[in-house]
Amino acid sequence: MPALQPETISLLQYENLPEERRVEVFEGIIFDMASPSREHQLISMELSTTFNNYIRSKNGNCQIFSAPFDVLLSRTPLTIVQPDLMIICNPSKLDRNRVNGAPDFIIEIVSPGNPSDDYIRKLYYYKKYGVREYWIVDPVRKTVTVNYFDKNQINIQYSFDAVIKVNIYDDLLIDFSEINRML
DSSP states (O other), X not given: OOOOOOOOOOXXXXXXXXXXXXXXXXXXXXXXXXXXXXXXXXXXXXXXXXXXXXXXXXXOSOEEEESSOEEEEEETTEEEEOOSEEEXXXXXXXXXXXXXXXXXXXXXXXXXXXXXXXIIIHHHHHHHTTOSEEEEEETTTTEEEEXXXXXXXXXXXXXXXXXXXXTTSSSOEEEHHHHHHHO
């Protein structure tokens, strides 16, 4: 007897899901998402504030968004994610409901219950669909893994006491020791 294949979902079916249900879709298959922890929220808020202040100070055209906000990476097969933080520098990718195409920069904050989702699955899809830079922030391990896919691929792991350069910008550095003190 052949193995059962999970049922796939269309974009229309996804758009008709209850608004309070948080899911991501990889190649048409739905994956439910857990609510973020307190540490997760603190890290997200600090990073979002840092990026937003930087973009404003430079009068930049990029915009930062935080979850839940959909990113449609592919219509066929349907792949929709909700990164914890993302920066979009091409306003034509934005519509009222989502980002259509890869953000320039994504941060995922690892959930203790499912770290492989960020380290393996999302790494694969973000690289495949053209995200320029992807950070994996792990509050349990107190590490930040920087994946820079533009030109020469970089994959470097830092501790929470490091000052880390944001590669999509020339002069933005994030001091994780400040974030670490809050946790």
